[in-house]
Each structure stands twice: as structure tokens, then as C-alpha cells.
Amino acid sequence: MNFTDMLARAERQNDSLLCVGLDPEPARLPGAWKGNPARIFDFCAAIVDATRDLVIAFKPQIAYFAAHRAEDQLERLMAHIRRVAPEVPVILDAKRGDIGSTAEQYAREAFERYQADALTLSPLMGFDSLEPYLRYPGKGLILLCRTSNPGGADLQAQTLASGERLYEHIAKLANGEWNRASGQLGLVVGATYPDEIAQVRRIAPTLPLLIPGIGAQGGDAAATVHAGWRADAPIIVSSSRAILYASSGDDCAAAARRVALATRAALNEARRPSP
Numbered sequence: 001m002n003f004t005d006m007l008a009r010a011e012r013q014n015d016s017l018l019c020v021g022l023d024p025e026p027a028r029l030p031g032a033w034k035g036n037p038a039r040i041f042d043f044c045a046a047i048v049d050a051t052r053d054l055v056i057a058f059k060p061q062i063a064y065f066a067a068h069r070a071e072d073q074l075e076r077l078m079a080h081i082r083r084v085a086p087e088v089p090v091i092l093d094a095k096r097g098d099i100g101s102t103a104e105q106y107a108r109e110a111f112e113r114y115q116a117d118a119l120t121l122s123p124l125m126g127f128d129s130l131e132p133y134l135r136y137p138g139k140g141l142i143l144l145c146r147t148s149n150p151g152g153a154d155l156q157a158q159t160l161a162s163g164e165r166l167y168e169h170i171a172k173l174a175n176g177e178w179n180r181a182s183g184q185l186g187l188v189v190g191a192t193y194p195d196e197i198a199q200v201r202r203i204a205p206t207l208p209l210l211i212p213g214i215g216a217q218g219g220d221a222a223a224t225v226h227a228g229w230r231a232d233a234p235i236i237v238s239s240s241r242a243i244l245y246a247s248s249g250d251d252c253a254a255a256a257r258r259v260a261l262a263t264r265a266a267l268n269e270a271r272r273p274s275p
Contacts, residue, residue: 001138002137002138002140002182002183002184003089003117003118003138003139003140003183003184003186003208004140004182004183004184004186004208004234005183006087006089006117007056007057007089007208007234007236008234009087010055010056010057010087010088010089011056011234013087014053014054014055014056014088015264015268016054016055016056016264016267016268017056017225017229017234017235017236017237017264017267017268017271018054018055018056018237018238018239018260018263018264018267019055019056019057019058019059019091019210019236019237019238019239020047020048020051020054020055020057020058020059020238020239020240020243020244020256020260021058021059021060021061021093021212021238021239021240021241021243021244022044022047022048022058022059022060022061022064022077022240022244023060023061023064023240023241023244024040024043024044024064024065024244025064026039026040026068028244028245028248029043030043030247030248030249030250030252031248031249031250031252034248037068037069037070040064040065040068040070040073041070041073041076041077041080043252044060044073044077045077045080046252046253047243047244047252047253047256048077048080048081048084048085049084049253050253050254050256050257050260051243051256051257051260052081052084052085052088053085054257054260054261054264055085055088055260055264056088056089056234056236057088057089057090057091057118057236058081058085058088058089058090058091059090059091059092059093059210059236059238059240060074060077060078060090060092060093061093061094061240062074062092062093062094063094074114075113075114078090078114078115078116079115082115089117089118089140090115090116090117090118091116091117091118091119091120091140091142091210091236092110092114092116092118092119092120093120094106094110094119094120095120095121095122095144096110096119096120096121096122097121097122097123097124097125097129098125098129099125099128099129100128100132103129103130103131103132103133104132106132106133107119107132107133107135107136110133110139111133111136111139116139117139117140118139118140118141118142118186119133119139119140119141119142120142120143120144120188120210121133121141121142121143121144122143122144123143123144123170123173123174123178127173127177127178130143130178134180134181134184137181138183138184139184140183140184140185140186140208141184141185141186142185142186142187142188142208142210143170143174143185143186143187143188144170144188145167145170145171145174145187145188145189145200146167146188146189146190146193146196146197146200147188147189147190147212148190148191148192148193148212148213148219149190152190156170167189167196167200168199168200168203170187171187171199171200171203171204171207172203172204174186174187174204174207175203175204175205175207179207185207186207186208186209186210186236187200187204187207187208187209187210188209188210188211188212189209189210189211189228190211190212190213190219191211191212191213191214191219191220191221191223191224191237192213192219194219194220194223194224194226194227195227197209197211197224197227197228198227198228200228201227201228201230201233205230205233206230206232206233207233208233208234208235208236209228209233209234209235209236210235210236210238211224211228211235211236211237211238212238212240213238214237214238214239214242214263221237221263221266221267221270222266222269222270224237224267224270225237225267225270225271226270229270229271237267239259239260239263242259242263243256243259243260243263244256246258246259
């Protein structure tokens with residue numbers, strides 16, 4: 001089963017387009033765990049347990065673990081997700097981008113050490129920077145395309161000699177000549193730019209879209225779904241801080257579940273046909 005198949009199965013099973021981003025900050029951990037990096041696993045595992053039946057994917061961000069020397073906790077977390085939610089794919093958000101033997105090591109880190117189902121990548125060094133990851137059959141490679149941050153336009157919205165904007169050209173390559181193994185490539189497009197989501201969907205009508213930016217970043221759930229979701233084209237709508245830090249108390253897991261339920265409902269409402 002490739003990554004796209006896994007997404008389709010999780011979408012059906014959990015009736016969800018929601019991805020929970022796991023970006024643990026020790027200073028924001030609840031109660032007695034606050035400020036203690038040694039409790040990163042405990043916090044993230046509690047969030048996973050509370051939301052595992054509500055999501056299309058989980059997305060741990062590697063920097064939040066590595067900055068606190070918590071890579072071993074990330075390994076434990078990945079194993080925990082595989083155990084308690086085996087049909088929910090896990091996207092390792094690392095945004096790697098390099099060539100040759102270095103890319104081979106990044107691929108080994110993501111797919112062998114952490115056993116991720118997919119990895120975010122920067123495509124700006126071209127196809128040979130992606131090729132080592134494609135050697136892992138069925139693993140997802142989600143390429144930065146039109147990111148949710150305002151500064152993304154500094155490069156991604158620039159017009160090329162062909163008349164395309166850079167993000168449009170990335171989408172075209174991912175949908176075409178780079179897409180050499182079915183079910184492996186996807187694109188990152190920010191929820192803060194629904195017009196660009198719609199344009200990417202026109203260029204890449206069936207590729208999975210990872211869409212961060214709802215919740216704390218202000219992206220609109222309904223506009224996101226209308227722009228990107230199609231019955232045969234999965235979207236992975238990611239929310240991190242709004243769910244993780246729904247409460248700073250001992251009820252953090254229950255509060256995270258309430259916010260995840262509400263977010264899932266808003267996304268699902270948006271994909272229902274108008275009466």
C-alpha cells in the first residue's frame with residue numbers, strides 16, 4: 001500500500017481531512033510537565049491517544065524534538081503511533097533538501113530510523129535531490145510548493161521565463177516528469193492562500209495536498225476544502241498549536257480532542273454539497 005492509498009483509507013475510516021501536527025514546546029507543556037523536555041513523549045502520546053480516531057494523519061515536526069535532544073522520544077512516539085493507530089499515516093515534517101549521499105542519509109533517517117510513512121522535502125535542488133527518497137517504495141514525498149508564510153512569495157510567487165510562477169512550475173513537475181512512482185508525490189500548499197490551493201489543484205488534479213495554516217495561523221477551513229478537496233484527490237489539513245495547546249491544565253488531552261472534533265466537523269461540513 002502506497003502513501004496515497006494509506007491516506008484514502010484513513011480518510012474513510014476516520015471520516016477526516018484533519019492532520020494533527022505534533023510540535024511540542026516544553027515551555028507550553030501542561031501542569032507539572034511544563035518546562036521539562038523529558039516529558040515530550042508523554043505529552044505527544046497523550047495527544048495521539050486522544051485524537052487517533054479523528055485524523056487522516058499525524059505530523060511530528062523534527063526540530064521540536066531535536067532542539068531538546070529528544071530524538072529518542074521521537075522514535076518512541078513513532079512506534080507508539082504505529083501501535084495505537086496503525087492505519088493512520090505519519091508524516092515526518094523535516095523539509096530536507098540536499099543531493100547525493102547526504103540525501104541518502106536523510107532518507108535513511110526518515111524511513112528506516114523513524115519509520116515515517118512520508119517526509120516533507122524542499123525541491124529547489126531538483127529531481128536528483130528527490131531520487132534517493134524514491135528508492136523507498138510506497139513512501140510519500142511531500143514537496144514544498146506554496147507555503148503558508150508571507151515570505152514564501154519572495155521566491156515561490158516569482159514569474160519564470162515560461163510565464164509560470166515558481167510554485168506553479170513545481171506543481172507541474174510533481175504532477176508530470178517527477179512523478180515516476182505512482183502514489184508517492186504530494187505538495188505543500190498553505191491554507192492562508194486558498195486561490196493558490198485552487199491553482200495547484202488545477203495543475204495537479206489528483207496529488208495529495210498537505211495544507212498547513214488553519215487554526216493559529218488563521219487559514220479558513222471552508223475556503224481550504226472548497227479550493228483543494230476532491231473525491232479522488234486527498235487533502236491533509238494540518239492544525240498544530242490550536243489542538244496541542246487547547247488547555248494548559250491536566251485536561252489537555254480532553255481539550256485537544258474537543259478542538260480536533262470541532263475542526264474535523266468544520267472540514268467535513270465544507271465538503272458536503274450545498275442543498
